[in-house]
Amino acid sequence: MIEMLLFWTCGLCACVGALGAATVRNLFHAALLLGLSLVGVAGLYLFLGAHWLACVQVVVYVGGILVLILFATLFSADVMGLVQRTPWPLKVAGSLGALLSAVVAVRLLQIVLANAQQLDRVRGKPGVPDVIDGSGTSIGDLLTTSWYVPFLAAGFLLTVALVAAVATVQRFRRPARQPQQPAEALRG
């Protein structure tokens, strides 16, 4: 009973936070609601037996990416959303697009679930395994064996992203003030 209550709390946090982050006008509130959604998804990871992934979700997403987004709200001249109002045709088109993408996703999931059940019937196995090892050790074993090349590629991607971010920021830095020439200083 408590497990069910916790599960639905996490699911509701994820869904309500996501919908709020997509719709509220205030950007700061949107970022905070994104944090609520991320924490809800981390709770769902716990129910999936993915304890290490839940820790990664909290540390990287909530502790890293969310802080970056909150920091980026400082760049906006209209954090409260008073000026940049979305025109209603764009709102209608976006809502229809989101609805259409959800319908397509649900249909695809129905096909996948039907195929999975068919596969279960053919193999005569239950669909839900009892135990799954979601510890860091098992994920580390996978990362150093069958996922070795993607692991290296991810490291390379992070390095490139870091260098690219620094290079982009360097390019847009204000030029340093030139020291005044003595003649100009006398004139000025």
Add this chain to the structure above:
Amino acid sequence: MGEFGPTSLASYLAVAVMLFAAGMLAITTRRNAIGVLIGLELVFNAAALQFAAYGRFRALAPDAQGQTAAVFVVVVAAAEAAVALGLLFGVYRTSKDIDLEQTRELRS
């Protein structure tokens, strides 16, 4: 499998579909670059949740393959956020705001 609950794949997929739809809504309707970034993070989160859910409910091999794939989704999201923040900084330097409707160029 049919009922909704912690032991049902369908419930996790329903949450993932909600996250994906909310992310698409944010990407298409937000005029501010940070709103679009938030939508992208929601879509990435939906993908990672699906990877973990499918990995948990695989019939024959209950191992951590899905969770490992989800870790890579998190890595890609982190890289994307870092580059996006650099680009936002550049947009802010050129136009003093990050309204995507007003941004026309990135040259300083």
